[in-house]
Amino acid sequence: MTLSYCLLVTGPAYGTQQASSAYQFAEALLAAGHRLSSVFFYREGVLNANRLSAPASDEFDLVRAWSELAQQHHVTLNVCVAAALRRGVTDEHEAREQGLAAANLQPGFTLSGWAPWRKPHSAATAWYSFKR
Template identity: 60%
Template sequence: MSHLTYSLVVNGSVYGSQSARSAYQFAKAVIEQGHTLVSVFFYQDGVTNGTALSVPANDEFDLSKAWQELAQQHQVRLETCVAAALRRGIVSEDEASQHGLAQSNLADGFTQAGLGSLAEAMLSQDRVVQF
């Protein structure tokens, strides 16, 4: 089997749908099969995966933390769509400063990006899979 590069698009919220968890499980499988996961682009409600303020119950899977660990261990870019994130209250330090907000809440390891980043992934990766 040949080596492929992947990017994922996650539209589902961090909790409340199975979409983001399925994307995470797929991401792990891609890496375990020896392929390269280049980036995960969180779009629409998917941007909630990038919040630093979710606190799941002790017996629940911490999906935001899991994304952070996956990204750190395998050099995966985690990008939240900046427009979708701002609409949903997910704000980076730069955006907070630019908009005069007192604080930010984008989790470590996540960045905010425009749709151009998604378009670039679609043109440059072997596979782009949407969840």
């Protein structure tokens, strides 16, 4: 039986285990043939969408990994717009609106509110939260 999942990630890409655990869980459920419909990044989790993160060459690039997972498996990666702007993560539209010099949202991620996450969340078989 194929199950449908949604994930909530509130931990940053680096410095804690939450986002890495969420990513590993996502890979495992996809490998098992389940569906991951949506991942919502909130609070410090929005830092997973910062394309300006530059891990050392011998470290796992979690930001890029999320982006590749989304592309390969058609997973929606929503980033809370309010939390992102507070932490300096923005797309082209918000950068213009806020008068910022540049955008830094990693491809594959979308700034949004809670609404786009609610529909897949309510239809999911299960949802998991990866937070502190």
